[in-house]
Amino acid sequence: MKPKIFIDGEHGTTGLQIRTRLAGRDDIEIISVPAERRKEAAARAEFLNAADVAILCLPDDAANESVSLIANDNTRVIDASTAHRVADGWVYGFAEMDRDQGKAIASARRVANPGCWPQGPIATLRPLVTAGLLPPDFPVTMNGISGYTGGGRSMIDTYVSQGEDAPEFLPYGLTFQHKHVPELKKYAGLARDPLMQPVVGNFAQGMVTMVPLQLGELERVPTGAELHAAIADHYAGIKDSAVEVAPFEPVERTPALDPESYNDTNRMRLHVFANDKRAQALLVAVYDNLGKGASGAAVQNLDLMLGLPG
Template identity: 80%
Template sequence: MKPKIFIDGEHGTTGLQIRALLAERGDLEIISIPAERRKETAARAEFLNAADIAILCLPDDAAKESVSLITNDTTKVIDASTAHRVAEGWAYGFAEMDRDQAKTIASAKRIANPGCWPQGPIATLRPLVTAGLLPADFPITVNGISGYSGGGRPMIEDYVAKGEDASEFLPYGLTLQHKHVPELRAYAKLSHDPIMQPAVGNFAQGMITVVPLQLGGLDHVPSGADLHAAIADHFAAIKGGVVEVAPYAHLERMPEIDPEVYNGTNRMKVYVFANDKRAQALLLAVYDNLGKGASGAAVQNMDLMLGA
């Protein structure tokens, strides 16, 4: 019997991407609410409880409501909203975060799908804090650029309407209260809130995250090679992961560091650059904000939960 998958919010940006990724999957049964019943709470409850796995692609409050509508002990949940990312009882759906995280996801009934922006910084910072190369209270700043699909339907419609007149580089999060800060702090093992200042570009999807490090104030200043080795060792120990670590290199620029290079995939590639004389480093990650950053991660988590 094929597992039943219900995407609650299948007509939003993330939901549509998940439907596309699952379109050719003959091993699954995708169940959907009939169009005429789509706004009925009773219909949502019916389909949520009929599913083996429910994937929630909803605003936070609606996602919480969906969870409350599940009355059985069999439906497993993957929540793509922000609602449960640091909630007790929910496993964080970044399979490569730790050596045993994929097993944790596979055995969990409630998975909080990661946000797109925190995954790159978590991938580069967590191994360094774990290895003792960075203290938990190290001051962290995160910046970078994402495609406009990261802003959901309103931003997509705005950028498409403006076409070439849309902003090529639009900083946001200027109130320093970005919704992804709590999960970034928690899963990067930081003891203080980082500064997160993202930007959106005039392209649909893809992203680069950048974490600059001023290392000179540390009692023991790690070299760039030290940083790279810790990150590389972390991901080398994870079987079946989709995160790749680029070779350590001293280069002024690399054309392959393109925010759109992994679009349509679930891959992530991380880079370490450093100037040891200046005691400075940069940690970069490149991935698809709708792939590893959203829909692709949800499908990866679903497969882990199904034992695939």
């Protein structure tokens, strides 16, 4: 019998992307509330409890409500909202974060899908903290740019309606209270709050995140080659990793940092750039905010939970 999958919020940006990625698969069954019952409160609970896996593509409050409606021990959950990313009892759904993270996801009843913005910095910082090359109290600053689909339906509608008149480069989160800070801090292994400075660009999807490192104040200053080796070793040890590490080479610029280069995939590519004489480095991640940053990761986690090849 095929496992039943219910996407709660299937008509939102992430939900539609997940449906597209699962279209045509014959190893699962997608169940949906019929159109004539969508306004029935009981229908949502019925389908949540009928599913083997429920994927929540909802605002935080609605995601919490959905979890509360599950009245059995069989329905497993992947939550794509922010609601449970640092909550006890939930496994973080970044399969490559640690060597045993995929196994933890596979056996979990509750999986919190990662946010798009923290995933790149976590991917580069966590191996360095774990290897002892960066101390947990290192002052981390991150920045980057993402397509406007990362802002949800209202931002998508704004950018589409404005067309070429929409801002090409719009910084936001300037109160430094970004909702992803707790997630980034916890899973990067940091002891102090990082400073996040995100930017939205006038393109639909794709993103680049960057973590600049001023290394000169460290008791022992790691070289760029050491930073790269620690990150590369981490991902080399993970089977079926969706994360790749670019070669370490000195370049002034490279087309590989195009934020749209991994669109419509579940891939992520990491780069390390450095100037050892100046004790400075830059950690970069390139991925799709709707792929590895959202729906791609959700499908990867679903396959792990169901023991399917994907």
